[in-house]
Amino acid sequence: MIRPMQATDLPDLLALLHWMDAAPEREVLAPDARDLAELRLECEDTPALVDEGPDGVRAYCSLAPFRDGLALEGPLSERGADLRRLLRRAAEQAEGLPVYAFCARDNVEVRAALEEAGFMPMHTTDFYSVPLGALKGSRGADPVPPGYTVTHTLGLTDYRALYRAAEDAWSARLEWEPEVYDAHFSRDDVRLIALQDPSGRAVAFAELEFNPAEARADLTHLAVHPAERGQRLGRALLLLAAAEARRFPELRTLRVRAHDHMKAARALYARAGLTHCRAVVTYLRDGEEEA
Structure with a gap:
């Protein structure tokens, strides 16, 4: 019943x-x-x-x-x-x-x-993971390309603009009010890592969330402005995120995700030694428009 x-x-x-x-x-x-x-x-x-x-x-x-x-x-x-x-x-x-x-x-x-x-599949999100000590390139020289600088804060306007340009805009984060945005990035288990070009403009960012109960750090978002792709900024953010996670001895693994259309991200993760661990399909009920 x-x-x-x-x-x-x-x-x-x-x-x-x-x-x-x-x-x-x-x-x-x-x-x-x-x-x-x-x-x-x-x-x-x-x-x-x-x-x-x-x-x-x-x-x-x-x-x-x-x-x-x-x-x-x-x-x-x-x-x-x-x-x-x-x-x-x-x-x-x-x-x-x-x-x-x-x-x-x-x-x-x-x-x-x-x-x-009546639900139709929209896309598949694949997850990849690697032990923090096994990430390729994680023990080498500074991964940040010459002329770029690292910051751990972004204004909400810059964050939205970069997210919108780099992603498919399928995110409630684009609608966050300032107090929600500030509260999220003030959490102890959340880190924002952004790269600025020589002019000081934010051109890429990564978001990292810590899950000590599972000894894991999740790279929940990695975004590079389309005009800046090809400069190895994605690799730099991946290595910076891993370095941040290694500061916490209770974390052992880094996990990332990529939708099925994100071929560059998938190639980056493969080169860095991450292996596939999980796949989730997103469905939308038939007859409705995608958000």
Whole structure:
């Protein structure tokens, strides 16, 4: 039976989350909490649907605000629930808004259910990783090309302009208010590394986030202005990010990501010795425009 989630369903949802964590190919966008009290707080303002079977909740999904529409959490199912029906019920709650979904490339069952429910694949994001000490070129000379300088701060206007020029603009960061931007880059686990050309203009930047619980540093964004490509600025930022992460002994691994159309970034990571570790497919519900 498909019905709205209740507080009494949270232990079953927590079990589903742990089941998902046990195998990378089961990954979908899902709540972050892995503790019952934290999960209760995370889910209290998020309407969700569950599929209840004879032994309790066997599937879960919810919709949360995302960009110009909604992001689908799930569908998460351990025991062969009717995912297609669950997704149709969730789509009815979207009220015509675009709905995005994210799942592991190898999650064949969920991908089939999403596509049958009218979701179309947009792109694949691949993740690459390397032990911090094994990154090629990380122990050599200063990686910054002559004439360029490093800064760890950017004004919001410069950040937006560079992000817009270097990326595909598919990011809520372009809409951040100044206080949100300042709060993000004042966090202890976030670093901004930017390169300025001889005139002082910011032409490239990288964002680094630390995850001590997994002994990992994530290079969440790496952007080089199109007019500056070919100057090895991407390589410089990658090496600078690794050097920053090595300052913290609890971090052991660097992880990066690249969409399937980002051929230059993929080539950079291969040359630097990173290996593929994860792939996530982004879906958009059919009939809606991409954000």
